[in-house]
Amino acid sequence: MKEGSSAVDSVVHSVLRKAGVLGAKELEAWKRPGDDIRRLSQRDYGASLRRRLDYRQVKNLVERATELWPHFNQKVLGPPSKGFFSRAADALQLHLKAARYTSLALYGFYVDRSETALTKPLIFVNSAHHTLAIGTAFCHEVGHHFCTEIGRPRSAGVRFYFDSAYNEHLQDNGELAADVIVSLAGYPKPAAKRIFAGRQRRAIAGKGNLDHAIIDAIRAHLEASYRFDFSVALSAFQNLQYLAGMIHYAKLRAALLEEYEL
Numbered sequence: 001m002k003e004g005s006s007a008v009d010s011v012v013h014s015v016l017r018k019a020g021v022l023g024a025k026e027l028e029a030w031k032r033p034g035d036d037i038r039r040l041s042q043r044d045y046g047a048s049l050r051r052r053l054d055y056r057q058v059k060n061l062v063e064r065a066t067e068l069w070p071h072f073n074q075k076v077l078g079p080p081s082k083g084f085f086s087r088a089a090d091a092l093q094l095h096l097k098a099a100r101y102t103s104l105a106l107y108g109f110y111v112d113r114s115e116t117a118l119t120k121p122l123i124f125v126n127s128a129h130h131t132l133a134i135g136t137a138f139c140h141e142v143g144h145h146f147c148t149e150i151g152r153p154r155s156a157g158v159r160f161y162f163d164s165a166y167n168e169h170l171q172d173n174g175e176l177a178a179d180v181i182v183s184l185a186g187y188p189k190p191a192a193k194r195i196f197a198g199r200q201r202r203a204i205a206g207k208g209n210l211d212h213a214i215i216d217a218i219r220a221h222l223e224a225s226y227r228f229d230f231s232v233a234l235s236a237f238q239n240l241q242y243l244a245g246m247i248h249y250a251k252l253r254a255a256l257l258e259e260y261e262l
């Protein structure tokens with residue numbers, strides 16, 4: 001059955017109406033990106049990864065992603081363009097809606113079929129963000145969809161993706177699984193091995209900070225692959241938000257390499 005865009009739009013609106021209420025805690029945290037960055041830097045990602053997702057679960061996710069994107073974790077995906085998103089959404093039989101949403105705290109959400117009258121699950125991405133952040137949101141929500149398909153970790157209901165919630169993602173199997181997809185998509189293995197090299201990898205995967213040389217290598221990779229850099233056109237606040245995301249996905253990527261050799 002073909003569903004009209006108005007049915008999808010009305011679900012999007014009704015979910016977005018709940019974002020401010022359901023995400024009150026996250027929206028409050030979003031105003032203090034410095035706190036998030038400090039906590040993320042000190043978290044042991046290797047330990048969180050092993051606690052939340054075993055090797056088999058991560059491997060299943062990688063296999064599913066490779067069916068969709070044959071070069072997953074081997075080459076950079078994308079560029080994160082409209083065509084890239086819609087091809088993936090078609091292949092996965094998902095509704096995809098991209099629209100500007102006023103609060104940049106929200107990256108997007110995923111709603112499985114049980115929550116709505118729609119015949120297919122729905123991904124919403126906030127297109128007010130930089131292309132790389134939109135791609136991040138899309139891959140994260142696709143990660144939730146993989147979990148729904150595979151059945152592990154369980155991923156039912158509405159899943160909001162708030163920019164400030166990375167610390168919570170480390171305590172939630174479903175959110176961490178979705179972030180694994182982002183991290184592997186963003187840093188394919190050859191790039192990850194080059195950036196997170198030698199003994200430093202273990203430290204970063206653990207409680208270590210990213211030093212200047214590593215941050216420079218990450219920025220060079222993001223610039224070359226996705227045309228992203230911290231822009232003077234953005235507020236210092238928004239740049240700090242993006243920095244929190246960068247630290248989160250980089251530490252997770254180092255942990256995936258260190259713990260599971262992915």
Ligand SMILES: [Zn+2]
Binds near residue numbers: 140144
């Ligand atoms: Zn999520």
